[in-house]
Amino acid sequence: MxxxxxxxxxxIIDEDGLKANLAILDNLRHKTGCRILLAQKAFSIYQLYDLMGQYLDGTTASGLYEARLAHEYMPEGENHVFSPAYRPGEIDDILSLCNHIVFNSEKQLELYGARAAKSGASVGIRVNPECQTQEGHVIYDPCAPMSRLGITADNMPERLPDYVEGIHFHTLCEQNSDSLARTLDAVISRFGRYLDGSSGGSVKWINLGGGHHITRPDYDIALLEELIFKLKDKYHLEVYLEPGEAVALNCxxxxxxxxxxxxxxxxxxxxxxxxxxxxxxxxxxxxxxxxxxxxxxxxxxxxxxxxxxxxxxxxxxxxxxxxxxxxxxxxxxxxxxAIYTMVKxxxxxxxxxxxxxxxxxxxxxxxxxxxxxxxxxxx
Ligand SMILES: Cc1ncc(COP(=O)(O)O)c(C=O)c1O
CATH class of the missing domain: 2.40.37.10 (Lyase, Ornithine Decarboxylase; Chain A, domain 1)
Incomplete structure (x- = not known):
């Protein structure tokens, strides 16, 4: 045709463009040892999961249906999930599909955390560093006032339960790595004691969320690499990124x-x-x-x-x-x-x-x- x-x-999805973006992300993985997940919310074209799975470590889901899609079409990949609040009737199905689950509040952790850990999932919590780096789009800013997304430092439990293995944050939208640098400073100053293990838990990984425009020509990848190495050296953590846009940007x-x-x-x-x-x-x-x-x-x-x-x-x-x-x-x-269209x-x-x-x-x-x-x- x-x-x-x-x-x-x-x-029209441009396969060559997609492969070029995936190659950039794959290169970052190999250079830094970070892990990269496809945020399915941006681009859930499962017919291409086989291709994307050759370059990425897995996927992240916003709930049961995306988790199931990833389980069906990228079965070899890691399957992560985050939801602001899980529906009681879905949590067991989610746990049967996902190997990483992130909770958004202490209450959610109390409700489901132990059950999740027992099922074999690696349990994380989402924090809110209250560091606004976006201009303009309040609806895309999880650090906006009264945000429901992530636990603020004030609301963190004094000590993490032993089974908590991960810290997650997502605050960026179409941003460069200088915004990530500012955000990481805020994360470390507010939540450093959870990252270094001095406040309980057995934290092994940190997930820097999405919003990193890594495949945009003016994106400062060198700075991103530096930040990843810093986190690895200082805290000895596995570092995850979960971009959506960057995977299929301009594709x-x-x-x-x-x-x-x-x-x-x-x-x-x-x-x-x-x-x-x-x-x-x-x-x-x-x-x-x-x-x-x-x-x-x-x-x-x-x-x-x-x-x-x-x-x-x-x-x-x-x-x-x-x-x-x-x-x-x-x-x-x-x-x-390609991004945030077919899914919407x-x-x-x-x-x-x-x-x-x-x-x-x-x-x-x-x-x-x-x-x-x-x-x-x-x-
Ligand atoms: C928790 C989380 N992770 C990842 C993403 C993907 O972000 P982006 O497509 O901007 O990279 C989003 C987007 O809203 C998100 O809410």
Whole structure:
């Protein structure tokens, strides 16, 4: 198949791009001895878990379903899980699948910790270093005031139960390693006594969470390596990273067709992809997704507001300029659409889910096609 033969809207995953990212992560693993897990929440394309498993140590899950997916499709990998609170009816199933489990509060630890340790899982707790390094996106900041994510130093138990083996934190979002350095200083100053074993437990590992944009060209990998070595030397801990974005950053596009053009105080184009249904972070975050062969509004000759086919007035991908006028039938390709897209789609307005293709070299093959039943079966 070539690109013109694909049914739109569709996501296209670029296998070469994915392999290039995985090679960077694999190199980091080999150089530092750290372990890297895929945060499935960003990119749960299990059809590629076999490939990803060749470069990564395993996966991390947000609950039972992701844990089960990893168990089925990356069975050789480590299977970690973290949830702010586990559902009582699911904990035994989770423990039958996962070899590492992270608890978010002392109460959760009291409820399930001993049972988890007895099942053979390595038990960790998530801490909140109360170190805000993000600007802007409060909804992505686990260190924001009144956060429910992680135990603050004030709420830590005086001594950890003997079975606690890990400390976990996750505070970053699309950040460079300088933010990690600041965060680690806060973690060490607030929780150092748990890391060095002077406050009980038998801590063997630390998980630095996700949000590390390791595969972005300007990411300072040397500093990350230095931080990992420092942790290993000082505390003799196994160091985990669990990136989602960095695994599939810039490894996918969303191909869409212009359905209709019009004018209302400015040029408008209706496309068959929906921001609300197919790229919800554009509205949630919000951000303007990159679009091939376009520029900022007014930079090129023809500027259009690109809107989706739903009833939502705000279903808008953004304003873009082009060298030529748009017309019905034109193909447009949004970039960096592999992460936090396919895992977040919905069928609002009965809008079809985009098919998913794999691009290998210049060849496209279908991973998954969706239809009416996928809409109906969710209701
Ligand atoms: C606990 C945890 N780990 C890892 C990640 C992955 O983060 P990212 O995709 O930004 O690397 C997240 C994202 O929300 C998270 O909450």
């Amino acid at each position: 070539n690109i013109k033969e694909l049914r739109t809207p569709c996501y 996918g596009t969303l191909l869409t067709t212009v359905l209709e053009t019009g004018y209302n105080g400015g040029n408008i184009a209706v496309i068959d992809a929906s921001a609300a249904c197919h790229m919800p972070d554009v509205i949630e975050m919000p951000y303007r997704p990159p679009l091939k062969d376009s520029d900022l509004p007014g930079k090129k000759a023809y500027t259009y507001r690109l809107g989706g086919p739903s009833c939502l007035a705000g279903d808008i991908a953004g304003d873009y300029s082009f060298d030529r006028k748009l017309a019905a039938g034109d193909l447009l390709e949004f970039e960096d659409m 789609t919905n069928t609002f307005n009965g809008i079809a889910l985009p098919d998913i293709y794999l691009k290998r070299g210049d060849e496209y093959s279908i991973i998954r096609q969706f239809g009416y039943e996928d809409f109906k079966s969710r209701l």
